[in-house]
Amino acid sequence: MRKLKIGDLEKIREKVRRTANLRQGKARAKITVHMGTCGIAAGARDILSTLLKEIGKKKLKDIIVTTSGCAGLCSREPMATVEITGKPPVKYVDLTAEKIKKILNIHIIKGNIINDYVLAIGSERTH
Amino acid sequence: MRDLSLHVLDIVENSIAAGAKNIKIIINENIEKDVLTLTIQDNGKGIDKKTLDKVIDPFYSTKKIRRIGLGLSMLAQATKEADGSFNIESQKGKGTAITATFVYSHIDRKPIGDMAETLITLVATQGLNVDFIYEHHKNSHGFIFDTKSIKQELKDLPLNDPEVINHLRRNLNEELEKL
Numbered sequence: 001m002r003k004l005k006i007g008d009l010e011k012i013r014e015k016v017r018r019t020a021n022l023r024q025g026k027a028r029a030k031i032t033v034h035m036g037t038c039g040i041a042a043g044a045r046d047i048l049s050t051l052l053k054e055i056g057k058k059k060l061k062d063i064i065v066t067t068s069g070c071a072g073l074c075s076r077e078p079m080a081t082v083e084i085t086g087k088p089p090v091k092y093v094d095l096t097a098e099k100i101k102k103i104l105n106i107h108i109i110k111g112n113i114i115n116d117y118v119l120a121i122g123s124e125r126t127h
Numbered sequence: 128m129r130d131l132s133l134h135v136l137d138i139v140e141n142s143i144a145a146g147a148k149n150i151k152i153i154i155n156e157n158i159e160k161d162v163l164t165l166t167i168q169d170n171g172k173g174i175d176k177k178t179l180d181k182v183i184d185p186f187y188s189t190k191k192i193r194r195i196g197l198g199l200s201m202l203a204q205a206t207k208e209a210d211g212s213f214n215i216e217s218q219k220g221k222g223t224a225i226t227a228t229f230v231y232s233h234i235d236r237k238p239i240g241d242m243a244e245t246l247i248t249l250v251a252t253q254g255l256n257v258d259f260i261y262e263h264h265k266n267s268h269g270f271i272f273d274t275k276s277i278k279q280e281l282k283d284l285p286l287n288d289p290e291v292i293n294h295l296r297r298n299l300n301e302e303l304e305k306l
Contacts (some may be wrong), residue, residue, distance in 0.1 A: 004272045004302055012290050039196040040137045041128055052251050056289040067252045069144060087152050
């Protein structure tokens with residue numbers, strides 16, 4: 001069967017080279033989208049894909065996007081935790097595509113927490 | 128879950144939580160036989176026999192075994208609604224395989240949904256640590272998406288680079304459209 005090839009590899013390689021690559025090791029921020037069954041059912045995949053598309057558009061290379069399981073607050077999903085290096089983690093709840101775009105622009109890029117969307121600031125534990 | 132691609136994402140998150148490093152997802156649309164088959168295989172830590180009997184019970188959940196929750200029971204329920212079947216096999220230490228079948232033309236069969244977005248979500252967030260193989264067959268057509276061989280093609284480029292992710296999303300959508 002036909003295997004999907006990445007093709008156009010040189011073009012991508014060139015594009016990636018042009019923008020300084022900080023992805024390996026030197027992340028400035030980490031965003032964890034909660035992807036438990038509850039999160040997925042509430043729309044976590046759309047949140048994550050909006051985030052990836054925006055990061056792609058803005059060519060941000062120093063942000064890690066990852067997922068975690070259910071944090072135990074299923075009724076407040078979709079949720080995401082934003083960690084900026086050296087700052088306490090911020091947990092956002094009841095997210096929409098519009099809200100996560102704002103979080104990316106205002107919190108992650110400019111450094112201002114959007115209090116209206118915040119559930120808690122501080123350490124967390126996910127299972 | 129509104130479609131099967133979300134179920135896939137959910138089950139694969141289970142596989143990742145179970146420490147799987149190789150995950151294979153197969154979708155087979157056999158329109159002639161009127162069967163849709165979804166298979167997910169992983170090499171995670173597996174489930175012991177005693178637990179395996181209970182995994183599709185929606186009220187069976189334990190904090191000690193977070194691998195199991197509502198996810199599997201909801202997929203099992205989705206197969207039931209479309210006159211299909213659900214099977215799970217697992218060996219402790221070896222991995223788990225899930226097969227879900229559906230009557231393709233059944234009015235209650237959930238749509239496949241956006242498999243490209245599910246795969247991109249997995250590759251962008253877990254692709255550096257986990258290898259994914261995705262096979263999609265529709266009658267005599269099909270394609271394979273294999274992150275291990277894509278990584279080899281990419282050489283020094285990280286799989287989760289935004290440019291690479293955008294490119295993979297486009298490629299996957301094109302392949303899925305061709306089916």
